Amino acid sequence: MKHLSTILSLIAIAGVTVLFFKNNNSSKKAGVKKVSSDSASIRDIETEGKVAYFEMDSLENNYSFMKDAREKLKQKEAALTKELESTKNGYMNRLKQLQEKAQSGAMSQQEQESAQNEYMQMQQKMQQQEGKVAQQLQELQLQMLKEIHNNIKEFLNEYNEDKKYAYILSHSDGDFVYYKDSTLNITNDLLEGLNKKYAASKTDK
Template sequence: MKNFTLGLNIFLAVAVAILFYLHFSSKQCTGHGSAALPTNAQPGSFKVAYFEMDSLQSNFEYYKQVAKDLGNSEQQKRSDLATKKNAYIAKVKEYQAKGQSMSQTEMAQAQQDIAQREREYTQEEQAKSQEMQDESFKKLQDVKKKIEDYLKDYNKNKTYSFIIASNADLIYYKDSAYNITNDLIKGLNALYKTK
């Protein structure tokens, strides 16, 4: 989720930079200060729509299902790791209880066993962490793709030049007339229910 939010923030920052570039690079130096329009653009035709990402995350059924699945998967992996760690701790306590009565050879074998178990646990913990990151990335990319595909269809008549996700940390003012969050949520949920 953090990677998705970070990616989204980067995308929004790039979009804002593009908007500034387009705005300031299209000005002509005339006596009246009017902006030059591309040959196929109508005056006032440049529109940017936005949607509230947090509203989408809390109301898009597919996103909620993905988040739930990721949470369940993470919980299962953490449970597996906890079981393995508890077995490791139990073995260490067992060796500690025998400690005084163990021979030098048994002590060396116990230390090797503990070191091996610790390495196995660390490797499994790293593997499961990587699995969780990969799974999260893939599923969130799938959500992003569904949103992008829907927005392409939503904007097939070219009403908007840009449709961006709103984030309070990047956008300080937005006109609610261009908020398409409810349309997006309704359309995505309808599409998700049909599938």
């Protein structure tokens, strides 16, 4: 997942570089543009082709929705694990009964075969339940990530209506970014906006 994010970031940066050179060449051919005194027009020119970014690590640590979602996932994992352990203990107790009966010599051949089949069924059911728990947790995690992605995307679409950034990228430790202009860091804006929206959604409920 991180490799895919890195590749997409590199593609985006390459696209911006191409855009910059195209705009630069066009400006040379057409001559100097007349700058309007209108503040919106000035801002459009100043931000044209710029790339903003936000720090994903800071978002993970300070976005209330992400922290609550992780806690819910942790609680769900604990509940499912407890249920799994209870089932496992029940199977182990039953297996112990069968072993004790077999060791006492009180089991007929038919009962031994039946016990063997019962053990295999218990083992199969246990594996199925473990797989089911793992799948449930994976689905919950994917759902959480999808919600976070949608929340970020929705906010940035609104945020960029007047900012006019060409790209807004996420940055994490390990990304191949060797220089960042801190004036283009919108992490604080993003966190403030996302947390306000999340707080409002909790109040509505």
